Amino acid sequence: MSTRDRRAWGSLTRERIVVAALDLARREGLGAVTIRRVAEEAGASRMALYRHVADKEALVELVADAVAEAVVPPVEADRPWPEQLRVFARELRATLLAYPGFADLLAARHGHGPGALRLFDTVIGIIRSAGLDGAATARWFTVFMDVVVGRVHRESSGDGHSVLLGHAPVDVEGLPHLGAVAPHLGSTTSEDLFESELTLVIEAIRAQTS
Structure with missing residues (x-):
């Protein structure tokens, strides 16, 4: 995803992260839920996700x-x-x-x-x-x-x-x-x-x- 497609700074929420991760888990299984993949699903950078979840373990x-x-x-x-x-x-x-x-x-x-x-x-x-x-x-x-x-x-x-x-x-x-x-x-x-x-x-x- 290009930087132009990413969400504006500060617009990412934990609720949006959960929705994106659930959609991914439903399609591909819980094993697909990683910081990188969920960031792509949510239209955000990995660093943006790290402001809400500490690591992959916490995300899962x-x-x-x-x-x-x-x-x-x-x-x-x-x-x-x-x-x-x-x-x-x-x-x-x-x-x-x-x-x-x-x-x-x-x-x-x-x-x-x-x-x-x-x-x-x-x-x-x-x-x-x-x-x-x-x-x-x-x-x-x-x-x-x-x-x-x-x-x-x-x-x-x-x-x-x-x-x-x-x-x-x-x-x-x-x-x-x-x-x-x-x-x-x-x-x-x-x-x-x-x-x-x-x-x-x-x-x-x-x-x-x-």
């Missing part, structure tokens, strides 16, 4: 926090907690898939910015409303995040379907049960797996509170 954290903040939907208290948890899980999965690399960042760094903390607080509030105590809530919150983030990680890694046997012929002679289901093992979609895993979590919480 800023973007990750904005993504986490965007995930949190309004909690509708009049809806049953299982429905709230499903809505939240679907929103979170869709957002993680929309920003390649964000699931890995969330898993590795446990994003502790304000947006991520509000995300975690909302999930915990939904699970607590089922009637669990603090220890059980903490356990099922961890399971819930592991299911959603883990599912996105597998999908992003090209392993979104499951398991063994689904992609190659298998000799099932003498294995009647395996032979009966082997033709179907590769037909389960990532969406099917996600919804089934989510149902298992919800039913396990329900069983613990009944």
